[in-house]
Amino acid sequence: MxxxxxxxxxxxxxxxxYGGILLGAWALWQAYEVRGQTRPFLTKFLPGA
Structure with a gap:
């Protein structure tokens, strides 16, 4: 081929x-700071989180 x-x-x-990294950082910031949640929902599926 x-x-x-x-x-x-x-x-x-x-x-x-870099756009993906910034988007992920923004999503985590939204989850922690703006919405006032203690942990984002998906962190319970991540090992070591």
């Missing part, structure tokens, strides 16, 4: 990666 061009350029991949 011939190798074609990458689907995403490096700068596009970095932008998506």
């Amino acid at each position: 011939a190798r074609g061009a990458p689907v995403l350029r490096r700068d596009t991949a970095l932008l998506l990666g």
Whole structure:
């Protein structure tokens, strides 16, 4: 199979990666600070949380 061009350029991949990190941090901030919950719902499924 011939190798074609990458689907995403490096700068596009970095932008998506940093955007995902910021989105996750914002979601955790919303869960802890804005809504006043003690823990986000999904943390009970994470090991060590």
